[in-house]
Amino acid sequence: MNYIDLKNLFFKYRNSVEDILKNINFTANKGEITAIIGESGSGKSTLLRILAGLEIPQAGELKVNNKIFIDDENFIPVEKRGIGMVFQDYALFPHLSVEKNVLFGLNKLEKKSAEKRTHEVLDLVSMKEFIKRYPHELSGGQQQRIALARALAPNPEIILLDEPFSNLDANLQGKIRNELKAILKTSGETAIFVSHDKDDLEIADRVVILDRGEVIQTGTPAEIFRNPKNEYVRHILGI
Ligand SMILES: Nc1ncnc2c1ncn2[C@@H]1O[C@H](COP(=O)(O)OP(=O)(O)O)[C@@H](O)[C@H]1O
Ligand SMILES: [Mg+2]
Known part of the structure; x- marks a missing residue:
């Protein structure tokens, strides 16, 4: 059974002339890591924001675990989706300690349980x-881990990450990539991350390749490397 099922999604911003996302379809299984890869401007962040419930598409259906999140009649808002999001700039609160940053998303729990869960994810x-510590006292990699801990704390059904490695030093990226994969697999999370960097495919179970708002190819990293569909895919893969 497909845990995430997205069908015939179309999206444009109020001021955009053309559709930003055109007839997007893809599925993902529970516990898998999916990478959405494409050039800058191909619509990756927009797609992630729609999955999170931060943008409303003009058409399409989204089901998660057989629950309808989006269709012609329904739209489940962001706070009811059980989705954790890690933004490109991590979006930590600068005036709050690491502990308070993580506690922030746990306001539904009583204090003792919230603190216990915070310590667990940290x-x-x-x-x-x-x-x-405070965010400015941490390195980029450490801030990213706090953002991840904050997103994981409420036990979301899905975790979405926008360019999780793009703000890190090149020599740190490989290490953090493997750490992220280990953390996601340990917690059994279903994750979708977007990236423009082929090196990030290393940690993906499945890949969705996006070109100017359209899905060009989907498959496992091995399948896509073995059989790239066109020049654009080859270019993205650097082969
Ligand atoms: N808030 C917005 N209003 C209008 N157009 C936008 C907005 N955000 C992004 N876009 C446009 O949508 C397209 C896709 O952007 P985005 O989803 O950010 O792509 P990516 O994350 O792949 O770089 C781009 O052409 C971008 O200029
Ligand atoms: Mg983006």
Whole structure:
């Protein structure tokens, strides 16, 4: 069964002339990591924001775990989707400590349980010693781990990450990539991340290739490398 099922999605911004996303279809299984890869401007962030419930598409159907999130009659808002999001700039609150940043999303729990869960996810991302620090006292990689911990804390059904490695030093990227994969697999998360960098495919179970708002090819990384559909896919893969 497809855990995430997106069908015939069309989207344009109010001021855009053409459709930004054109007839997007893809599925993802539970516990898998899906990479959405494409050139800058191909619509990756827009697609992620629609999955999160931050933008409303003109047409299309989105089901998660057989629940309808979007169709002609229904639109489940962001706060009811059980989705965690890690933004490109991490979007940590600068005036809050690491602990308070993670606690922020746990306002539905009572204080004791919220604190317990905060310590648990900070342990998961190996950042427990940094609990009293502030974001500006942390490196890019450490900030990213806090953003991830904050997104994982409420046990979301899905976690969405926008260009999770693009703000990190090149020599850190490989290490953080493998760490992220280990954390997602340990917590059994279903994850979708977007990227423009072929190196990020390393940690993906499945890949969706986007070109100017259209899905060009989907498959496992191995399938796509073995049989790239066109010149654009080859270009994205650097082959
Ligand atoms: N808020 C917005 N209003 C109008 N157009 C937008 C807005 N955000 C993005 N776009 C346009 O939508 C297209 C896709 O953008 P985006 O989803 O950010 O692509 P990517 O993340 O792949 O770089 C681009 O042409 C961009 O200029
Ligand atoms: Mg983007």
